[in-house]
Amino acid sequence: MWCIGFQKVQEGVTILGDLVLKDKILVYDLARQRIGWADYDCSLSVNVSVTTSKDEYINAGQVRSFSSSQIGNLFRRV
Numbered sequence: 001m002w003c004i005g006f007q008k009v010q011e012g013v014t015i016l017g018d019l020v021l022k023d024k025i026l027v028y029d030l031a032r033q034r035i036g037w038a039d040y041d042c043s044l045s046v047n048v049s050v051t052t053s054k055d056e057y058i059n060a061g062q063v064r065s066f067s068s069s070q071i072g073n074l075f076r077r078v
Helices: 068-077
Strands: 004-007 013-016 024-029 034-039 064-066
Antiparallel strands (some): 024 034, 034 064
16 A cells, blocks of 8 residues: 655644555656646556656646645645
């Protein structure tokens, strides 16, 4: 089982476990400090396009993406 944890200094930890992440693809946008995920058939290969322009596209359907300021609020609701 794999889990992802998020923690800000002096705040509680939010852990997303295998039930939340099942059949999802995770996207890390380091330049904009965002993460996102979308429903995905994990038996398929993943095509990733990396670019230095303002837009970045991946072949993973509709990705839910959040800015770093929105991430804390999102995970408090999970």
